[in-house]
Amino acid sequence: MDSAIQAIEFLARSEHRVAALEALSEEPRDRRDLRDATGASDPTIGRVIRDLEDRSWLAREGARYELTPLGAYVTDRFFELREGMRTGERLREVWRWLPREMEGFAVEHYEDAVVAYPGPNYPYAPVERVTHLLESTASIRGLGTTLYKSGNLDVFCRRVIEGMETEYVYSPPVLRAIVDWNPELTARALGCDNCTVFLHDALPDDSRCGLNVMDDCIGICGHDPETAQLEAVIDTRSPEAREWAEDVYARCRSEARQFDVGELAPDASRSPEGRLRVEPR
Template sequence: MDALAEVEFLARSKNRVALLRLLATGRYDRGELATEVDVSQATLGRILEDFEERSWIRHEGDGYVATATGRLVATGIGELLDTLAAEQTLRGVVRYLPTHAMDFDLRRLADAAITTPSRSRPSAPLQTALDLADTATDLRAFSHTFNEQSLATVHDRVTSGEQTFAGVFSRQAYTALADDEEVWQRTLALIDAPNAELRVREEGIPLAVTLSDDRVNLLLRDEEGLLQAALETTDAAVLAWAGETFDHYWRTATEVDRETASRLETTGQSPRE
């Protein structure tokens, strides 16, 4: 049988997939297999017979274990399932993903929470970032924008001593903040706060990410800059990527102090000039 036929053979029964993946982890007897996968002995017997015909499993003592090729197939079908799970999660927002800047396996987003706007909750994606900012004790951010609501939440948490904050933003983000005097004064207060540090990156930042010790939030915008979705995950690999990416932008950015802020506000001059 060709490879597609074997994929079809496995795909027709979730019990086949579950049993093969289980047997790839070690030896199990028939009773343990029936309990773990919740199948009848008759169904179990047919599946084991099919697996033995394909040399995917072998007897070992009074139990069964996957062969080398059985483990290979189990790994392959597991990776395919992970791929399809991630694709289903991301299908509705893939057009907004800045994948050129997301240096990790997209399958790590299979369990991510996706929040999109609705008629009753048009600001739902932004609220996920605000919720993270409102609960984290140690918050980092890198973004091409820093909106008024996020700034207000971080400002209140930082100035009350409940949060430490490190943020690196594009120059355009600071220019936008300076357009409103009240917002700019709040920005200056954040710059002055001892437990906050802001930097500006001249080369720009193609992402809008906030992260704490256990969560990453990514805001997704369309080509016109309109917020279309938020993606949130606790996956360890994505957390590591976000931390490393923050460190890169931080190293290649300039500290924003009062003097730098004044130049950004009044002239749009590069802080390196």
């Protein structure tokens, strides 16, 4: 086995070694401090100290122990790996909806992401997350390629009518489905002075996900590639993710055309076959 993998295994199979490095990365500690920080017994913490000293990661200065420069380097890299693996586990169930065409997307900006997707016993997590996000923001900008459920659209329209500052770049089929769902309510909402709507015929990742920029976070809404129905929500407060989302939105908005509210009238002559539809709940 590669020696680097062996070193990772050496740490990963001992929670006390990891806890000791975590404590020592904050400040030097004496033996009692390390025992308290790790929850290890005195004999165990003795073995941990010897193990770390044998690898030149730890040195004693008087009664206290501190990381060597090598130990600080190894600790930083190990914790970076741990955070990367945590992010991987967090996003594992929603990987298929992560952007691929939105330039600049980086997984590492989603270490603190909140992920909502239908579980085996409760399918409504994405719907409830969208409602929470809509109720928690005073403004929203987005790329509208995802069809929300009817309950989410009710909340969206109500929030717009209540004054939520709204600017959206829609895929035409998605906007048409929303208008068909409730022509009167959508005309009222999208006709508000605080709501500006654009259309774009080729939004990036339009078969995979949409994007929202809200007051305190940004959100990715994953959807079914055929029906555009909401499948998952991934949102984060990461400043780096926000900067990325702002750039993506600005580029798409600059390419979009203004939407005329007069186009909201439903067209009865169009065939319903192959048309996107809003689903209940």
